[in-house]
Structure formats: C-alpha cells, structure tokens
Amino acid sequence: MSVRNLEHLFRPSSVAVIGASDRTGSVGATVMRNLLGGGFKGPIQPINPRHAVVAGLKTVADVDAMAIAPDLAIICTPPSTIPAIVRALGRKGTKAAVILSAGLGQTDSQGRTYLQLALEEARPHLLRILGPNCVGLLIPGIALNASFAHIGARTGRLAFVAQSGALTTAMLDWAASRDIGFSHFISLGDSADVDFGDVLDYLATDPETHAILLYIESISHARKFMSAARAAARNKPIIAVKAGRTAVAAKAAASHTGALAGADDVYDAALRRAGILRVDSTLDLFNAAETLALARPFTGNRLAILTNGGGPGVMATDALVLGGGKLATISERSMSELNSFLPPTWSHGDPVDIIGDASAARYARSLQVLLDDPQADALLMIHAPTAIASGAEIAQACLPVIQDARRSVFSCWMGGETARIGRELFAAAGLPSYDTPEQAVEAFLQMMRYRRNQAMLVETPSSAPALPAHAADMARSVIESACIDGRLMLDESDAKDVLRAYGIPVAETRRVDTVDAAVDAATAIGFPVAMKILSPDVSHKSDVGGVTLDLPCAQAVRNAAELMTLRVRAACPAAKLIGFTVERMVRMTGAHEVIIGASTDPTFGPVILFGAGGTSVEVLDDKAVALPPLNNALARELVSRTRIAKVLAAHRNLPAANLDALCDVLIRVARMMEEIPQVMELDINPLLVNADGVMALDARIRIEPASVSPQRLAIRPYPAELESMLKLRDRQVQLRPIRPEDEPELGRLLSECNSADRHFRFFGTTGVMPHSQLGRYTQIDYDREMAFVAMDSRREMLGEVRAVADPDNGRAEFAILVRSDCQGSGLGRALLEKLVLYCHRRGTGTLYGDVLASNARMLALAEKCGFAAESEPMDGVIRVALILNEPRSRHHDSHCSPPRAPDCRPTSDGKVRRNCPA
Numbered sequence: 001m002s003v004r005n006l007e008h009l010f011r012p013s014s015v016a017v018i019g020a021s022d023r024t025g026s027v028g029a030t031v032m033r034n035l036l037g038g039g040f041k042g043p044i045q046p047i048n049p050r051h052a053v054v055a056g057l058k059t060v061a062d063v064d065a066m067a068i069a070p071d072l073a074i075i076c077t078p079p080s081t082i083p084a085i086v087r088a089l090g091r092k093g094t095k096a097a098v099i100l101s102a103g104l105g106q107t108d109s110q111g112r113t114y115l116q117l118a119l120e121e122a123r124p125h126l127l128r129i130l131g132p133n134c135v136g137l138l139i140p141g142i143a144l145n146a147s148f149a150h151i152g153a154r155t156g157r158l159a160f161v162a163q164s165g166a167l168t169t170a171m172l173d174w175a176a177s178r179d180i181g182f183s184h185f186i187s188l189g190d191s192a193d194v195d196f197g198d199v200l201d202y203l204a205t206d207p208e209t210h211a212i213l214l215y216i217e218s219i220s221h222a223r224k225f226m227s228a229a230r231a232a233a234r235n236k237p238i239i240a241v242k243a244g245r246t247a248v249a250a251k252a253a254a255s256h257t258g259a260l261a262g263a264d265d266v267y268d269a270a271l272r273r274a275g276i277l278r279v280d281s282t283l284d285l286f287n288a289a290e291t292l293a294l295a296r297p298f299t300g301n302r303l304a305i306l307t308n309g310g311g312p313g314v315m316a317t318d319a320l321v322l323g324g325g326k327l328a329t330i331s332e333r334s335m336s337e338l339n340s341f342l343p344p345t346w347s348h349g350d351p352v353d354i355i356g357d358a359s360a361a362r363y364a365r366s367l368q369v370l371l372d373d374p375q376a377d378a379l380l381m382i383h384a385p386t387a388i389a390s391g392a393e394i395a396q397a398c399l400p401v402i403q404d405a406r407r408s409v410f411s412c413w414m415g416g417e418t419a420r421i422g423r424e425l426f427a428a429a430g431l432p433s434y435d436t437p438e439q440a441v442e443a444f445l446q447m448m449r450y451r452r453n454q455a456m457l458v459e460t461p462s463s464a465p466a467l468p469a470h471a472a473d474m475a476r477s478v479i480e481s482a483c484i485d486g487r488l489m490l491d492e493s494d495a496k497d498v499l500r501a502y503g504i505p506v507a508e509t510r511r512v513d514t515v516d517a518a519v520d521a522a523t524a525i526g527f528p529v530a531m532k533i534l535s536p537d538v539s540h541k542s543d544v545g546g547v548t549l550d551l552p553c554a555q556a557v558r559n560a561a562e563l564m565t566l567r568v569r570a571a572c573p574a575a576k577l578i579g580f581t582v583e584r585m586v587r588m589t590g591a592h593e594v595i596i597g598a599s600t601d602p603t604f605g606p607v608i609l610f611g612a613g614g615t616s617v618e619v620l621d622d623k624a625v626a627l628p629p630l631n632n633a634l635a636r637e638l639v640s641r642t643r644i645a646k647v648l649a650a651h652r653n654l655p656a657a658n659l660d661a662l663c664d665v666l667i668r669v670a671r672m673m674e675e676i677p678q679v680m681e682l683d684i685n686p687l688l689v690n691a692d693g694v695m696a697l698d699a700r701i702r703i704e705p706a707s708v709s710p711q712r713l714a715i716r717p718y719p720a721e722l723e724s725m726l727k728l729r730d731r732q733v734q735l736r737p738i739r740p741e742d743e744p745e746l747g748r749l750l751s752e753c754n755s756a757d758r759h760f761r762f763f764g765t766t767g768v769m770p771h772s773q774l775g776r777y778t779q780i781d782y783d784r785e786m787a788f789v790a791m792d793s794r795r796e797m798l799g800e801v802r803a804v805a806d807p808d809n810g811r812a813e814f815a816i817l818v819r820s821d822c823q824g825s826g827l828g829r830a831l832l833e834k835l836v837l838y839c840h841r842r843g844t845g846t847l848y849g850d851v852l853a854s855n856a857r858m859l860a861l862a863e864k865c866g867f868a869a870e871s872e873p874m875d876g877v878i879r880v881a882l883i884l885n886e887p888r889s890r891h892h893d894s895h896c897s898p899p900r901a902p903d904c905r906p907t908s909d910g911k912v913r914r915n916c917p918a
Contacts, residue, residue, distance in 0.1 A: 002198060002201075002807055002808050003198060003201045003202045003806070003807045003808065004126055004128070004808050004810075005095040005096055005126055005127070005128045006096070006128060006194070006198065006199075006202045008071040008072060008094075008095040008096040008128070009072060009095075009096035009098075009128055009130060009137075009194065010137070010139060010184065010202060010206075011139070011142065012042065012070070012071035012072035012096065012144065013042045013071050014042045014043045014044075014045070014068070014070040014071050014072070015035060015040065015042060015043070015044050015045070015070055015071070015072045015073070015074065015144075015146060016044075016045040016046075016047055016063075016066060016070035016072070016073045016074070016094075017031050017032055017035065017044070017045070017046050017047065017073075017074045017076070018047045018063065018073055018074065018075045018076070018077055018085055019047070019048070019075065019076040019077040020032050020046030020047060020048050020054045020055065020059065021048065021051075021054060022051070022054055022055060027076040027100055027148045028048075028054075028076045029055070030148040031074055031076060031100070031136070031146065031147070031148050032044075032046060032054060032055040032057075033055065034145040034146070034147055034148070034149065034152070035074075035144075035145060035146060036055055036056075037145070037152070038138075038143045038144060038145035038152055039143035040142065040143050040144050040145070041142070041143065042071075043068075043070070044057060045057075045059075045060065045066055045070060046058075046059045047059060047060055047061070047062060047063065047065075047066070048061075049061040049062060062088065063085060063088035063089055063092055063094075064088055064091075064092070066092065069089075069092040069093035069094045070094055071094070071095065071096065072094070072096045072097070072098065072146065073085075073089050073094050073096070073097040073098070074097070074098050074100065074136065074146050075097055075098065075099045075100065075101060076100045076101060076148070077101060078101065078103075079101055079102075079103040079104045079106050079114045080106070080108070080114060082099060082101060082104065082114055082118050082132075083114055083117035083118045083120075083121050084121075086118045086121040086122050086127065086129070087121040089125075089127060090121060090122060090124065090125030090127045091125070093125075094127060095125075095126065095127055095128065096127065096128045096129075096130070097122075097127060097128070097129050097130070098129075098130045098131055098134065098136050098137065098146055099118070099129055099130070099131035099132035099133075099134070099189075100131060100132070100133075100134060100135070100136055100148060101131075101132055101133070102132065102133040103133075104118065104132045104133070104190075104192075115132065115190075115192055118132075118192075119192060119193065122193070128193055128194055128198075129192060129193040129194060130186070130187075130188070130189070130193070130194045131187075131188075131189040131190060131192065132189055132190055132192060133165070133189040133190045134165060134187040134188060134189025134190070135147050135148060135149055135165045135168045135169060135187035135189075136148060136149070136187055137184065137185065137186045137187065138152065138153045138172075138182065138184070138185040139183075139184055139185075140152070140153045140154060140155040140156070140181065140182055140183070140185075141155055141183060141208055147185075147187065149168065149169050149172050150169060150172075150173070151169075151172050151173055151176055152172075152176075153172060153175070153176070153181065153182045153185045154175075154176065154179065154180070154181035154182070155181045155182070155183075156180060156181020156182045156183060157181070157183055157208065157209065157210035157211065157293075158180070158181070158182050158183065158209070158210070158211055158212075158213055158286075158289055159182065159183050159184040159185075159186070159203050159206070159209045159211070159212045159213065160175075160182055160184070160185050160186070160213045160215075160285075161184070161186045161188060161196065161199050161203075161212065161213070161214050161215070162186070162187060162188065162214070162215035163187075163188045163189065163191065163215065163216065163217045163218070164215060164217060164243070165187055165189065167215055167282065168185070168187040171215075171282060172185065174282075175286070178286075180286060183206065183208040183209040183210075184203065184206075184209065186199060191220060195220060195221065195224070195225075196214065196216070196219065196225050196228070196229075197221060197224035197225045197227070197228040197229075198228070198807075200212065200225075200228040200229055200231075200232045200238070201228045201231070201232070201807040203232065204228070204231055204232035204235050204236070205235070209236065210236055210237075210293065211236055211237040211238070211239065211289045211292060211293060212232065212236060212237070212238045212239070213238075213239050213240075213285045213286070213289060214238065214239070214240040214241070214276075215240075215241050215243070215282065215285075216240055216241065216242045216243065216267075217242075217243050217244065218603070219267075219270075219603055219604075220603075222270070222603050222604045222605065222714040223711055223713070223714050223715070223716065223783060225270075225274075225714075226270065226273070226274055226627075226714045226715055227781050227783045227784050228807070229271075229274035229275070229276055230273075230274045230275060230457065230781055231781065231784070233274055233275030233276055233453075233454070233457065234275065234457060234776065237277065237289070237292040237293075237450065238274075238275070238276045238277070239276070239277045239278075239279060239284075239285050239288045239289055239292070240271055240276050240277070240278050240279070240285075241278070241279055241280070241281065241282055241284070241285055242264070242267045242268075242271070242278060244263075244264065263601065263603070265623075265624075265625045266601045266603070266604050266607050266625060266627075267603075267604075268625075269604075269607065269624075269625045269626050269627055270604050270627055270714060272453050272456070273456070273626070273627050273634075273715070274453075275453045275454055275456070275457045276453065277292070277446060277449055277450040277453065278449075279446065284442070284446075287434075287439070287442075287443065287446075288443070288446045288450075290432060291410075291432050291443040291446055291447055292446075292447065292450060294430055294431060294432040295378075295408045295410065295432050295443070295447055296406070296407065296408040296409075297408070297451065298377045298378045298407065298408045298447070298451070299377065299451060299455075300377030300378075300448075301324070301325045301326045301377065301448050302325075302326050302327070302328040302329075302375065302376055302377045302378075303320055303325055303326070303327065303328055303376065303377065303378055303379070303380055303441070303444055304327075304328040304330070304350055304352065304370045304373065304376035304378070304379045304380070305317065305320075305327070305350060305351035305352065305379075305380045305382065306351070306352045306354065306363070306366055306367060306370055306379060306380070306381045306382065307351055307352070307353050307354070307381075307382040307383075307384070308353070308354055308355065308356055308358040308363070308382070308383060308384055308386065309353065309356060309382070309384040310347070310351075310353050312382045312384055312412070312414060312437045313347070313351030313352075313353050313382065313437075314351070315436075315437045315438060316351065316380060316382060316412075316437035316438070316440065316441050317351055319437065319438045319441040319442065320441050320444070320445070323441065323442065323445040324445065324448075325441070325444065325445055325448060327350050327351070328350050328373070328375055328376035328377070329350065329375050330349060330350050330352070330370075330373060330375065330376075331373050331374065331375050333373075334369050334370065334372070334373040334375075335348070337369050338352065338366065338369055341362070341365060342354055342355075342362070342366065343355050343357075352366060352370065354366050356384075356386055356388070357386070357388050358386075358388065358389065359388060359389050360389045360393040360394050360396070360397035360398075361397060363381075363383070363389075363394050363397060363398055364397040364398050364400075364401050367379070367381060367398055367401050367402070367409075368401050371401065371402075371405040371407050371409070376407070377407070378407055378408040378409070378410065378444055378447075379407060379408070379409050379410070380409075380410045380411070380412065380437075380440050380441065380444065381398065381409060381410070381411045381412070382411075382412040382414065382437055382440070383411075383412070383413055383414065383419070383422060384414045384415070385414065385415040385418040385419060390418070390421070391413055391415075391418060391419050391420075391421050391422030391423075392421040392422060392425065394422060395421070395422040395425040395426060396425065399425065399426070399429055399431075402429075402431060403429065408447070409431065410432055410433075410434065410440045410441075410443055410444050411426055411431060411432070411433040411434070411440065412433070412434050412435070412436065412437050412439070412440040413426075413433055413434075413435070414435070414436065414437075419435075456633070456634070456637060457775070457779060458771065458772055458774075458775025458776055458779055459633040459634075459740075459775065459779075460633065460740060460741065460743040460744075460771070460774075460775060460778070461631035461632040461633035461634070461740050461741050462631075462632040462633075462741060463632075463741050464631060464632070464667060464739070464741065465503070465664045465667055465668065467502060467503060467668065467671060468501065468502070468503045471501050471502050471503065471671075472501075472672075472675040472676060474497075474501035475497075475498045475501040475502060475672065475676055476676060476678075478490070478494050478497050478498050478501070479498065479676065479678050479679070479701075479703050481494075482494060482703060483678070483703065483705040487536060487703075488702060488703055488704065489536055489539065489700065489701070489702050489703075490700065490701040490702075490703065491511070491534055491536065491578075491581075492509065492511075492532060492534065492581045492698060492699060492700065493509055493510075493511035493534075493581055494701075495682075495699035495700055495701040496509050496696065496699050498672070498699075498701060499684065499696055499699055502668045502669075502671065502672050503668060504665050504668055504669075504684070504696055505693065505694055505695050505696060506695070506696045506699070507530075507583045507584050507586050507695055507696065507697050508525060508583060508584040509581050509582070509583040509584075510524075510525065510581065510582050510583070511534065511579060511580075511581055512579050512580050512581070512582060513578070513579040514579070515558055515561040515562065515580075517579075518531060518557055518558075518561050518579075518580045518582050519554045519557050519558055521582040522551065522554065522557045522582050523554060525582060525583070525584050526584065527551065527552050527553055527585075528550045528551055528552050528585040529551050529557065529582050529583060529584060529585050530547070530548065530549045530550070530551070530582070530583050530584075530585050530697075531547075531548050531551060531557060531560050531561060531564065531580055531581070531582050531583075532546055532547050532548075532580065532581045532583075532698075533546030533547075533564055533565070533568050533577065533580060534577070534578050534579040534580050534581055535568070535572075535575045535576055535577050535578060536576060536578070537572060537574065537575035537576055538568065538572060538575050539700060541698075542615050543571075543615075544567065544568050544571035544572055545564060545567030545568060545571060546564055546567070546568050547564075548560040548563075548564060549585065550585055551585075557582070561580060564580075565577060583697075586688060586695050586697060588688045588690045588692070588695060589690060590654055590655070590690045590691065591688040591689060591690040591695075592644065592647060592648060592657060592688070592689055592690065593612070593613040593614040593685075593686035593687070593688060594610065594611065594612060594613045594644060594648075594662070594686065594687050594689055595609070595610070595611050595612070595613035595614075595617050595623070595683065595684065595685040595686065595687065596608075596609070596610055596665055596666060596669055596684045596685075596687050597609040597610075597669075597681070597682055597683045597684065597685070598669055598670075598672075598673050598679065598681065598682040599680070599681045599682075600680045600681065600712075604627060604714040605627075605712040605713050605714050606627075606628050606670075606673035606674070606712065606713060607625050607626070607627060607628075608625065608626050608627070608628055608630060608638070608666060608669060608670050608673070609623055609624070609625050610623065610624055610625075610626075610638050610639055610642060610666060611623030611624065611642050611644065612642065612643070612644040613685045613686040613687060614685070614686050617685060622642050622643045622644055623642060624638050624639075624641035624642050625638075626638040627714050627715055628670035628671075628673050628674055628713065628715070628717065629670055629671070629674060629713075629715060629717040629718060630666055630667050630670040631667065631740055631741065632660075632663050632667065633740075635662075635663035635666040635667055636659065636663055638666065639659065639662065639663065639666075648662075648689065655690075655691040656691065657689045657690055657691060658689060658690065658691055658692060658693050658694065661689065661693045661694045662687075662689050662694055664694075665684070665687065665694055665696075669682065669684070674713060674717045677712060678703045678704055678705060679701060679702075679703055680702045680703060680704050681700075681701070681702040682699070682700070682701045682702075683698075683699060683700045683701075684696045684698070684699050685698060685699075686698065715781075715783075716781070716782040716783040717782070718737060718739060718782070719737055719782055722736065722737050722788075722838065723735070723736040723737075724736070724834070726790070726827075726830050728790075728822075728825055728826065728827055728830075729825055731792055731793065732792075732793060733790050733791065733792055733798060733827070734790070734791045734792075735788055735789075735790055735830065735831065735834055736788065736789060736791065737782065737786060737787065737788060737789075738777075738778055738780060738787040738788070738789050738800065738802075739778065740775075740778050740779045741778075742778050742789060742797065743771070743774045743775060743777075743778045745789075745791075745795065745796065745797040746774055746777060746778055746789075746797060746800065747768075747769060747774050748796070748797065749797040749798075749799070749800065749817070749819055750769055750817075751768070752819055752820070752821075753817065753819055753820050754820045757817065757818075757820050757823075759852075760851075760852055760854075760855045760858060761815065761816075761817045763850075763852065763877075777802075780802075784804070784805055784807070784809075785802065785803065785804040785805065786802065786803055786835070786838055786839075787800055787801065787802035787803075788800065788801050788802070788831055788834050788835060788838075790818075790822075790827055790830075790831060797819075798818065798819050798822045798827060799816070799817060799818035799819055799822060799827050799828065799831055800816070800817055800831070801814065801815070801816040801817075801831040801832055801834070801835045802814065802815055802816075802835075803835055803838075803839055803844075803847060805839075805842075805844055809842065809843055809844050809845065810844075810845040810846070811844075811845060811846045811847075811848060812839055812844045812846070812847050812848075813848055813849060813850075814832075814835060814847055814848070814849045815849060816828060816831060816832060816835075816849075816858070816861075818831070823857070828861050829861060829864060829865065832861065832862075832865050833865060835847075836865060836866075836882065836884065839884055840884040840885065843885055844884050844885065845883065845884065845885050845886075846881050846882065846883050846884065847867075847881065847882050847884055848867075848870065848879055848880065848881035848882075849862070849867075849879070849880055849881075850877050850878070850879050851877065851878050851879075851880055852876060852877060852878075853873050853876050853877065853878050854876070859878065859880070862880045865882070866882050867880040867881060867882045868880060868881070868882075
C-alpha cells in the first residue's frame with residue numbers, strides 16, 4: 001500500500017503535457033484543450049520537439065529542456081518512447097505521471113515490455129504512474145482536467161474511480177446531464193502502479209470526498225485492496241459495481257466447492273467483508289450515494305409503507321420481500337389510532353393504503369402515527385397523483401412531520417410533471433425521493449445492506465474454539481505423505497484424518513485393501529455400516545455407484561463390495577481401484593445434510609463455502625461464500641445467507657440445529673486454510689447437523705505440494721506467532737495481539753483505570769466507551785496496525801499498547817494504557833518493548849507518540865525505551881519518537897529527525913538486545 005507522492009498526482013501545482021499537439025482529434029490536442037479550458041491555475045508546459053507553439057503556449061523540445069520539474073506529467077506518446085520519457089522525468093524530479101497511451105504490452109528487441117521498462121525507470125525516483133491505457137483524471141476543485149474526455153466535470157463531493165475508459169467518459173456525460181458533481185474523477189486504466197488500494201487510501205482522508213464510487217473489472221492485489229477498503233469504509237461510504245457477474249465457473253473442479261464458488265460470489269464476499277455496498281448498475285451507484293448521504297441511519301429490516309393506492313403498495317411489498325426486507329407489523333396502538341380517522345375502507349394493515357381521496361392532512365397524520373410506531377425501522381411514503389390533493393400540498397404538509405422524526409423516510413412521487421414539485425420540495429429539504437416504488441424500496445434495501453456490512457466491521461464475536469495441540473502439524477504429516485506418494489487428491493480416509501486433527505467430528509472410518517478386509521473391518525466397527533469405493537481417480541463416488549449404505553451383516557458387505565467394483569469399472573474403466581472405506585452408519589435424529597468447503601480463488605486466495613449438501617448440491621445451488629479468517633459472528637452471518645438457514649432454525653416442533661457446532665466447523669476449516677497452504681480445495685459433504693451437534697460423513701481434499709506466497713490470504717489472520725509469556729511479579733502474563741472477542745475485557749480495562757490515566761491516554765474525559773468505538777479498537781487489520789494486550793491467567797486485561805502505521809509504513813503512531821493498579825510493575829515497558837521490536841521487524845521507519853507534558857511517568861518510560869522529543873512542547877503536548885529503520889528514500893518526510901535505535905536486532909531468543917535503547 002502506498003500513498004507516497006499521490007499528492008503530486010491529485011493536487012499538482014504544475015503540469016507538463018508530453019506529446020502536446022494542435023492536430024485536430026489527437027489525444028495531445030484534446031488534453032491541452034481540456035487543461036486550458038478547465039481553468040487550471042498552475043503552469044502548463046507543452047512538450048513537442050517539432051513545434052515551437054502548441055495551443056498558444058511556447059513549447060520545449062523534451063523533458064530535459066524544462067526550466068522546472070512539473071508536479072504532474074501527462075504522457076500521450078507512442079509506447080516505445082515512454083520508458084525514456086519516464087527516466088527523464090524521474091531525473092528531473094517529477095513525482096507523478098499519467099500515461100494515456102495504450103499498447104505498452106508490446107516488447108522491445110530484448111523481449112521486455114515497454115510497461116515493465118517504464119515501471120523500472122520510475123521506481124528509483126518514486127515516480128507514481130496512473131494508467132497506462134486510461135482516460136486520465138479530473139479534479140474539479142482545482143479546475144484540473146488532465147484527460148482526453150469529451151466533457152468536463154462539476155465540483156461535488158463524490159469520488160468516482162473506474163478501470164474502464166469507455167465507461168468513464170459515458171459516466172461523465174450522464175452525470176453532467178443530471179448536475180452531479182465530483183471531488184475526483186479517476187480513470188485507472190491498466191493500474192500498473194496506482195490502483196484501487198492506493199486511491200482508496202488517499203481518498204479515505206480527503207476532506208472534499210464524502211463518498212467513493214468504484215467501477216471494478218478486476219482486482220490485482222487482494223490484500224492491499226482489502227486493507228485499504230476496510231480502512232476507508234470506516235470513514236465514508238464506498239459503493240461499487242463489479243462487472244462480469246456472469247463469468248463461467250471453472251470447467252473442471254475436483255470438488256463440489258470448486259464448482260460452486262464462482263468468481264462473482266467471491267468478489268461479493270470480499271466487498272461485503274470490506275464494508276462496501278455493492279450495487280448492480282452504474283445508475284445504482286449514484287442513487288445509492290444519494291441515499292446514503294440523505295437518509296437517516298437505521299437498523300433492522302422492517303419497512304412500513306404508506307400509500308394512496310393499492311397497486312403501488314403491492315409493487316413496493318413485492319420488491320421488499322424479494323430483496324430480503326420485511327414488511328413491518330403495525331402495532332395495535334397504531335391500528336387503533338389509524339382507525340380513528342381513516343375511512344373504513346383503508347387497508348387495515350401494512351402497506352397502509354389510505355385510499356385515493358387522501359388529503360394532505362390525512363397523509364401527514366398517518367405519517368405521524370407510523371413514525372411513532374416502534375415496530376417499524378423505516379418508512380416509505382408513496383404518492384400517486386390525484387385531483388384531490390397535489391404533490392406540492394402533500395409534500396408541504398408532510399415535510400414538518402418528517403423533519404421532526406428520528407426515523408428514516410423514503411419517498412416515492414409517481415408520475416411526471418405533476419410529481420416534480422413534490423420531489424423538488426423533498427430534495428430541497430435534504431430528503432431522498434424516487435420515481436417508482438421499486439426504486440424507493442431498493443434504496444431502503446441498499447441502506448439495510450450497507451448498515452449490515454458496517455456492523456460486521458465492529459461486531460463482537462464469541463471466543464474462538466480451541467484447536468487440538470499440534471493440529472496443523474498432524475494434518476501436515478498426512479498431506480506430506482500424500483505428496484511423497486505423488487497423490488494430489490487425498491483419499492477419504494486421509495481427508496478424514498486431516499479433519500480429525502483439527503477437531504472436526506468424523507464418522508469412524510477404516511481403510512481396507514480387499515473384500516475380506518472390508519468384512520473384518522465392518523465386523524469390528526459394528527453393523528450397520530456404509531461402504532465406499534477407494535480410488536484416486538473417482539472424486540464423486542455416488543455418481544458412479546461407489547457408495548452403499550445400511551449394510552446389516554458380513555455377507556451384505558461382501559456382496560456390496562463385489563457389485564460396487566463392477567459398477568465403478570463399468571462407469572470408469574480407466575479408474576484405479578485401490579480398496580474400500582468402511583464406516584459406522586451414523587444415525588442422527590432430525591439431521592440435515594449441509595456442505596462445508598473451501599477452495600482457492602486466483603485473486604482472493606482461500607474461500608470458505610457453506611450451503612445445502614448431499615448428492616444434489618450443484619442442482620440445489622444454495623450456497624454462500626466468505627473469506628477467512630472467520631470468527632463466530634462471521635460464520636453465523638455466512639450461514640444466514642443461505643436458504644437452508646431457515647430449515648436449520650426451529651420449525652414444526654423440530655428443535656433448531658446446533659448452530660454453535662456448525663459455526664465451530666466453519667471456523668476450524670478456515671483455520672486449516674490459513675495454516676496449511678498446500679490445501680487447494682476441500683469438501684465436507686455431507687456434514688450432518690441436528691440439535692445435538694455435527695458429524696462429517698464424507699470428505700475430499702485436493703492438495704498441491706508447491707510452496708504458496710504468504711500473501712495468499714486476502715485478509716491477514718490472527719498472528720499467533722507473536723504470542724509470548726512474561727513473568728510479572730508473582731504471576732504469569734500473556735502478551736499477545738488483540739482479538740475481536742477482547743472487546744468486553746478492553747471495556748473493563750478502561751473502566752478500571754482511574755480518571756487521570758484515562759485522561760493521559762485519550763487527552764480528555766472518557767466515560768463508558770460505546771460498542772462502535774470498542775469494536776474499532778479490537779477489530780484491527782493486522783496488515784497495517786497492531787495492538788498487544790497483557791492478559792493474566794483469569795483472562796483479565798492488564799494493559800494494551802497499539803501502533804497504527806501510515807499506508808507507506810514510514811511512520812507509526814503508538815499509544816499505551818496500563819491498568820492503574822499494575823503501574824510500576826514493569827508491564828508498561830514490556831508492552832512498549834514488544835511493540836518496538838514488532839515495528840522494527842515489520843520495517844516501520846519511525847515510531848512516535850503524543851504525550852501530555854504533565855504525564856511524567858509516560859515521558860520517563862519513553863526515555864527508557866530510547867524515545868526522545870521530536871520538537872518543543874506545543875499546547876501542552878510533547879511528541880516523542882524513535883527511528884527504527886532508515887527511511888527508504890531521501891524524500892521520506894520532513895519531520896525533525898528523532899534519535900535512532902542503532903542496534904535493535906533481536907537475539908536468538910526473540911528478545912531485544914540489551915544495548916538497544918528500547
């Protein structure tokens with residue numbers, strides 16, 4: 001991740017155009033026209049070796065001839081010229097360039113692409129490149145139109161970022177016709193350097209941007225994107241369209257999961273996990289942005305509908321229910337009040353149809369009743385034009401009621417010219433309005449999904465299940481044996497051994513080579529038994545007659561084995577048959593068959609799947625996917641997105657399935673995918689689940705022996721390797737990274753610190769911290785921030801220290817809090833030293849913190865750990881800092897240089913060297 005030098009790209013003070021031209025219709029001429037016509041205030045330097053003047057401005061022949069280095073260069077020359085131009089720009093001191101040219105995939109005489117050469121020339125100078133093959137960018141707030149688009153952009157609060165050039169220009173045209181403005185309008189093109197992750201990091205803190213709209217065709221750096229998106233989504237709404245929803249799934253997959261987990265499902269899971277609202281069309285992008293900007297926040301999915309026509313109410317209801325919302329149930333009190341003034345023919349339920357002759361007064365009074373009803377989370381008001389009351393009258397009567405309410409109101413003004421005034425009055429009051437009932441309901445559903453995604457970012461899970469000791473080692477030994485044998489598909493017995501190592505309940509299974517051995521195994525297990533063929537060439541055994549159930553005796557086992565062999569040989573003549581598996585026939589009353597699986601997506605890495613299982617799993621196509629790591633809250637959310645979730649709930653006097661046991665398996669499978677990179681695909685199908693628990697009946701695992709990048713996971717999992725123990729006075733204390741489930745203990749730590757310590761930590765009076773803030777402190781992104789906590793044997797939190805790095809990892813800010821009764825014990829120093837060592841190993845340049853001048857104990861601790869003041873105290877605050885690693889370039893930053901830890905390498909036991917200031 002890097003925002004380094006992006007200010008030169010998005011806030012340049014000067015611009016050069018390389019390939020500027022006066023030739024009508026050329027890219028160079030269009031860029032010059034747009035720059036000059038946009039009103040950019042800084043210097044604009046055209047570069048053209050063949051003309052002395054372009055667009056009325058004096059040119060220079062090349063980059064070296066420029067008097068000063070421009071902040072931003074726009075390049076629109078042939079591909080073969082671009083590497084040399086980038087080299088010259090870097091030498092000159094330019095820090096950002098937009099490459100509009102296409103065709104940089106072409107190669108030179110040595111087989112190197114021009115794009116590769118250009119990036120190599122840019123890297124030593126930290127010159128950032130937007131593109132190539134892009135339309136450019138527009139920053140209306142500084143009157144910059146550095147593009148060859150046919151139209152400019154108005155100033156606004158939306159940032160639009162797209163990969164498609166054609167879509168970029170079309171959206172500019174569409175937005176202009178609707179008077180929609182932008183803070184940034186960015187065409188990424190091929191995203192060779194600056195990509196979605198970089199732009200999101202920049203826009204997350206841009207004060208002119210209130211919402212971010214993305215048009216995504218593909219993501220190239222999944223972890224970078226996820227980290228940036230999750231951070232930005234906490235600050236402002238992000239809404240995305242993902243193109244290519246109907247991409248064909250993999251032609252061949254070794255597991256049900258491999259066939260079911262399509263790429264679009266994975267993108268959907270990733271965007272949801274990042275807190276991004278995904279919509280279906282570019283039009284929805286802007287509608288959703290307006291909704292999120294204007295609608296009041298709400299929780300829940302219950303919508304009350306107020307209408308003066310039955311048809312629109314039914315249309316809205318259909319759209320609501322089909323979209324996953326719920327029609328509100330009107331309370332008895334509200335029903336009684338509505339009955340007191342509505343005509344007898346009103347609908348007497350939701351939708352609340354107040355009849356076509358509804359006056360403005362009837363609308364306003366009905367609206368007030370529904371807004372006061374606690375059983376509705378939000379309200380939709382629909383008006384169809386009539387001769388009784390105009391839209392203007394209805395709007396004027398209802399506006400005071402809505403503006404005084406706490407609930408969110410969505411309005412639909414049906415019709416054309418007669419509805420215009422109602423829409424305009426609501427828009428002027430800052431209230432969202434829509435043309436059709438379906439559009440209004442979709443806005444409600446978008447808001448519902450957005451709030452759900454946001455809540456997931458801070459939802460507190462229960463404690464994660466404890467894994468068996470050495471689970472990963474035991475599973476690896478099975479996988480390594482298979483690799484040595486040259487097997488890429490574990491047989492059922494080995495697959496179940498891997499599951500058993502991770503504590504997943506599996507039916508007792510024995511692997512045998514012969515029919516006689518199968519009879520002996522069945523007798524030992526106890527009848528009845530199930531028998532399955534064992535073959536590395538048969539993945540789905542039931543499809544070829546390779547499964548027989550409920551075998552009651554030895555002779556039945558013998559007969560089944562012989563018949564099974566004949567069926568499989570007929571169906572798969574080339575398959576190698578190596579034996580059978582015999583397993584106990586499991587009886588679970590009221591059990592449901594589900595599938596839990598995992599596969600490896602080429603972009604986002606491991607993906608976890610849950611859905612309805614059994615032999616018809618592909619036909620049912622009832623599944624949902626999620627990215628690991630999972631916790632209990634995320635696992636429950638994954639289950640809830642399937643149709644079978646309703647079947648698993650209590651119904652018709654049947655008890656609910658054991659959801660805790662089901663989620664436990666999901667979490668363990670996710671851990672397996674985190675810890676064993678050789679696992680490419682996994683199926684547990686069927687997994688039986690009932691009120692008592694779960695049992696895996698069948699499993700298959702596909703492996704690859706090749707090493708896999710540590711960045712294979714889109715989200716960095718909990719770093720268990722950073723856990724350590726500390727002897728503190730008379731007790732053992734564990735120092736470890738914070739977990740999401742630590743939220744209650746963090747809240748207790750804050751409450752047990754005295755007011756002075758809380759003041760020193762937060763620079764103000766802090767009472768009870770709300771869940772949203774505690775969730776933000778505990779649900780961290782381990783890829784860009786770290787928090788260590790000290791936990792005693794009673795699982796009480798004694799202290800915490802954290803650091804949040806900038807996207808470039810150049811500087812990280814730390815803060816520390818130790819429980820008041822533990823101060824002076826050495827715990828604070830142990831925590832801070834652990835953080836210093838972690839940041840040093842991670843390559844962080846400088847660790848700094850702001851300390852109140854009156855906080856003498858903290859200043860003393862910082863000094864003991866090698867920190868020193870960066871500058872004179874300001875407003876009663878002293879900034880202390882410690883250099884951990886040399887800046888990666890002379891352009892690192894312009895802060896005063898704090899003292900450096902000259903030798904902060906860890907010793908062999910993982911401790912900090914004694915001669916290190918930390």
